[in-house]
Amino acid sequence: MPGDYALVDLPFFQEAIMGIQEIAGMMEYDLLLCIGSGNDMAGLRRIIQNHKVDGVVLLRTMVDDPQVTFLQERRIPFVTAGSCKYKDVKQIDHDHRSACRELTSIMLMRGMKNMALLGGSEDIVVNQTRYAGVVDAHELFGKKINDNLVFLNLEGKAYVEKAVDDAIDRGCDCLLCMDDAVCAQVMRRLRERHIKVPQQVKVASFYNSSVLENNVPSITSLSFDSKELGARACKNLLRQIEGEETENRTLLPYEVVLKESTQ
Known part of the structure; x- marks a missing residue:
């Protein structure tokens, strides 16, 4: 999870994490929250090097994303809750x-x-x-x-x-x-x-x-349903950990809600 989020971004991350936790708990996995800012990957490197996790869900993707490169190099199962432009990365995103x-x-x-x-x-x-x-x-x-x-x-x-x-x-x-x-x-x-x-x-x-x-x-x-985004990302990751085939990219639906500000 990015550490440089604004306070108004918190509802998205809370809902996505709730979705992840719901699925992980059902499958008897524990959730470890790792926070990093910008190019600071000290926390992510530490949990990977100490073998504390079986896989990773990235909750924000960057155009040039050192986290993606690092996880690919270490051959750690991971999925992005959001799109990225790297090859062979499992992605769950809204359209x-x-x-x-x-x-x-x-x-x-x-x-x-x-x-x-x-x-x-x-x-x-x-x-x-x-x-x-x-x-x-x-x-x-x-x-x-x-x-x-x-x-x-x-x-x-x-x-x-x-x-x-x-x-x-x-x-x-x-x-x-x-x-x-x-x-x-x-x-x-x-x-x-x-x-x-x-x-x-x-x-x-x-x-x-x-x-x-x-x-x-x-x-x-x-x-957008942020909780569903987290849940689908977690399901994809757990299937990877179990050695199953998963979709490379999944786009979730959205709803246009017309209200007073554009009448």
Whole structure:
């Protein structure tokens, strides 16, 4: 589990770990939580070298992921709860690209012409996947994404606030947030500027969690079952440990939840 998560990311990791624990417990396996940040793999190296685990579930994947390389070199059974671009890696993920393509397409069908995209680090695979879904949707409508309204690598409140200000100043009519953390900060900035949602600008999030559930207005978002993601990842890993064949990549379903913020 990444140690550099934001507090608003915690619901995802909690639910995924609950899914892992549920399956592991049923099969009489114990769960050992290992936390690492960035390229710091000291904890992972230690538990592998001390033979403390039979296999590993990685809860976040990076474009250049030293954890994947290390586990492949050590020939340790593992599965990623998320996609990665490495060969011969077992992956369980939600279909983020299709989900983002569908939600963006709905906004385009509703007449949005200047959509801004706000997101976090491009080093995280899921953010690249979400971006690809937005590009796909524009291409389906014969349009090109406006690069002047794409704001990525927003690591911190000040960066998000500036991105919102720039997007509004450049005439955006809809703010697409790559996740609930960014969306919560976007909504806070819009309230500070007394910009009304959805009357003056519409807002949607590519991930939903308890962070957004009490927001007024309610937020249009993509809903994923994080607990099922963890459970399916654990099932895949246990089958590998038992020497069984497993699927290389499994994509789980999603739901588009249309609410007040895009009406």
